[in-house]
Amino acid sequence: MVKLRAKCIVAGDPAVGKSALAQVFRSESAHFPKNYTLTTGVEVFVKSVSIPDTNDSVELFLLDSSGKEIFYDMVAKQWENSGALCLVYDITNEVSFNSCSKWLERARAQAPGGQLPAVLVGNKTDLAARRTVEYKEAEEWAASQGLEYFETSAKEMENYETPFHSLARAFHRMYEERVELVKSLV
Amino acid sequence: MGRRDVGAGAQLLLAASGDERFPPEGILDGNTETFWMTTGMFPQEFVISFPDLVQINNVKIHCFNVCGLSIETSLAKDPVDFELLCEKELLRSEDQLQVQEFEQREASARHLRFVIHSGFDHFVSVHKVSVEGEAAND
Numbered sequence: 001m002v003k004l005r006a007k008c009i010v011a012g013d014p015a016v017g018k019s020a021l022a023q024v025f026r027s028e029s030a031h032f033p034k035n036y037t038l039t040t041g042v043e044v045f046v047k048s049v050s051i052p053d054t055n056d057s058v059e060l061f062l063l064d065s066s067g068k069e070i071f072y073d074m075v076a077k078q079w080e081n082s083g084a085l086c087l088v089y090d091i092t093n094e095v096s097f098n099s100c101s102k103w104l105e106r107a108r109a110q111a112p113g114g115q116l117p118a119v120l121v122g123n124k125t126d127l128a129a130r131r132t133v134e135y136k137e138a139e140e141w142a143a144s145q146g147l148e149y150f151e152t153s154a155k156e157m158e159n160y161e162t163p164f165h166s167l168a169r170a171f172h173r174m175y176e177e178r179v180e181l182v183k184s185l186v
Numbered sequence: 187m188g189r190r191d192v193g194a195g196a197q198l199l200l201a202a203s204g205d206e207r208f209p210p211e212g213i214l215d216g217n218t219e220t221f222w223m224t225t226g227m228f229p230q231e232f233v234i235s236f237p238d239l240v241q242i243n244n245v246k247i248h249c250f251n252v253c254g255l256s257i258e259t260s261l262a263k264d265p266v267d268f269e270l271l272c273e274k275e276l277l278r279s280e281d282q283l284q285v286q287e288f289e290q291r292e293a294s295a296r297h298l299r300f301v302i303h304s305g306f307d308h309f310v311s312v313h314k315v316s317v318e319g320e321a322a323n324d
Binding site for chain 2: 115
């Protein structure tokens, strides 16, 4: 049995629903923030995820990070040595999708060895009528970057756990690979 | 008194993270095949305590993927009031363990704290620490 710990960056443009997603996940759908509040800097939530078929768990330290450029210097300091990335955009906002490569690059630059398990999340599926980014387009871009793709609605509490569970599993897998590597050296 | 290994009787007092398959005691058993594995996030640390005050001449560590490392000493009976002894950025090693020696002059300690500030990977391992010196009351 092992309890792993990972700093998990939640990043993306402003107002795509990063805080809503993080809060709904942390509270297990008990809490959706109805009013928008701009996140300044970084807010941290801790949430433990069990890894299926093992006794292991991954404690995710979610770094809900401001999407506003003005706070980025401050945010970047907190991102050092991150272990996972949840990259969020709004499916009704193409600009937020186009920004994803920028956020991904920034986060990867801060990860030890440049390796960072990451997922792409298209949020606000409750506004599907106003969708401007097609599922296939997002999925293809994600795949080209080695990311798994998920769509969620934090508001409707839909699918909000899946991206984080996927990240926890990827982090756990990476740990087991490293253990095997170290064993092979001695 | 000549130089000798003062590891006998030393104990591993604390480690910041752990997988029960790779307990921190593996650091002090003199064997590089047993190791302590960190389980995510930095900093990470472990404390080695000696039964008595020791004069340290040399500290040697076998590890993997450790980047920023500092060693601190405490003279107190309990492991408190640590002071920085030395710090270093280790070189990356791809397919063998990193081996780093720290030569010391006139460093005494009852406790040694090793703080790993960063790594070349998310997880790092420490395989062996050996301390050479003299028991201060020899």
